[in-house]
Amino acid sequence: MPLHLHTPLFESGAMSARDGQSVWLKMEAMQPPGSFKIRGIGFACEEYVRRGATRFISSSGGNAGIAAAYAGRRLGVPVVVVVPETTTERAKELIARENAQVIVHGASFQEANALAQSMVTGTDAFIHPFDDPLLWQGHASMIDEVAAARFKPDAVLLSVGGGGLLCGVVEGLRRNGWSDVPVVAVETVGADSFAQSLAAGERIELPGISSIATSLGARRVAEQAFALAQQHPLRSVVVSDAEAVQACLRFMDDHRVVVEPACGASLAVAYDAARSLGQYSKVLVIVCGGVTATVQQLQKWGEVFGG
Numbered sequence: 001m002p003l004h005l006h007t008p009l010f011e012s013g014a015m016s017a018r019d020g021q022s023v024w025l026k027m028e029a030m031q032p033p034g035s036f037k038i039r040g041i042g043f044a045c046e047e048y049v050r051r052g053a054t055r056f057i058s059s060s061g062g063n064a065g066i067a068a069a070y071a072g073r074r075l076g077v078p079v080v081v082v083v084p085e086t087t088t089e090r091a092k093e094l095i096a097r098e099n100a101q102v103i104v105h106g107a108s109f110q111e112a113n114a115l116a117q118s119m120v121t122g123t124d125a126f127i128h129p130f131d132d133p134l135l136w137q138g139h140a141s142m143i144d145e146v147a148a149a150r151f152k153p154d155a156v157l158l159s160v161g162g163g164g165l166l167c168g169v170v171e172g173l174r175r176n177g178w179s180d181v182p183v184v185a186v187e188t189v190g191a192d193s194f195a196q197s198l199a200a201g202e203r204i205e206l207p208g209i210s211s212i213a214t215s216l217g218a219r220r221v222a223e224q225a226f227a228l229a230q231q232h233p234l235r236s237v238v239v240s241d242a243e244a245v246q247a248c249l250r251f252m253d254d255h256r257v258v259v260e261p262a263c264g265a266s267l268a269v270a271y272d273a274a275r276s277l278g279q280y281s282k283v284l285v286i287v288c289g290g291v292t293a294t295v296q297q298l299q300k301w302g303e304v305f306g307g
């Protein structure tokens with residue numbers, strides 16, 4: 001049995017903007033570890049166990065680390081997650097709750113990641129947060145479910161961090177014969193490594209991440225994500241942190257579900273569907289989820305950004 005759930009797919013009454021336009025939600029926020037990441041990470045972890053791995057190592061203090069910890073517990077495989085000192089107590093708790101060992105090391109992700117990499121032995125599997133073809137294969141299952149429901153969207157809206165979700169969704173579209181369905185790829189200002197790479201015509205590296213949408217905070221996107229932009233119909237959109245947070249708060253009222261600003265970025269575009277997605281009549285939004293922002297934190301950001 002796979003480690004992820006088959007998630008709900010339904011039309012959002014709150015978002016369907018103009019006559020004849022419908023916005024559909026794929027509720028990845030309902031996955032037990034709180035985000036879509038368990039699809040790819042669960043799939044990869046099962047495959048690594050088949051190949052003989054006896055331990056998983058991750059360096060993500062976010063949803064990828066939580067998903068790896070969850071997968072390890074479910075599979076009975078020990079997990080080590082190395083996180084930087086900047087990681088919140090809450091994130092460390094969520095990882096530890098899944099019985100994974102949390103090692104705090106270094107001032108930034110780079111140092112934590114370097115230690116994690118140095119720990120990997122021949123019997124360990126390193127679980128990358130976005131840049132692994134096994135992850136993309138696993139993420140693609142969310143599109144299989146949409147196809148099985150016989151709902152063909154005319155655009156898919158999703159958030160981009162390192163681009164693992166993008167690679168997985170495009171793989172899912174292709175394997176269901178939907179290579180013609182465009183993807184709208186959303187980032188926040190200050191975490192827009194994909195948009196800036198497209199503008200530059202090459203993969204750029206951001207000097208740092210200045211957005212609160214930390215789950216979108218890959219300084220450089222996966223090579224495959226950049227390559228797909230040349231092969232698949234795709235549009236890139238960048239929203240502000242304020243728009244992402246307001247969308248999270250609105251979504252909470254409309255659909256009674258809490259998500260991170262990383263997901264709110266896509267929701268912000270969906271709420272403005274009449275303006276930015278006017279040409280599409282059936283929009284599929286990947287509600288990617290995320291557990292690292294509490295209701296209180298979202299409300300505080302909402303005040304800071306003048307909600």
Ligand SMILES: *Cc1c(COP(=O)(O)O)cnc(C)c1O
Nearest residue numbers: 063161162163164165262289290
């Ligand atoms: C990881 C993550 C993203 C970005 O996914 P990538 O595969 O890195 O592009 C978006 N939203 C949430 C909630 C995430 O956890």
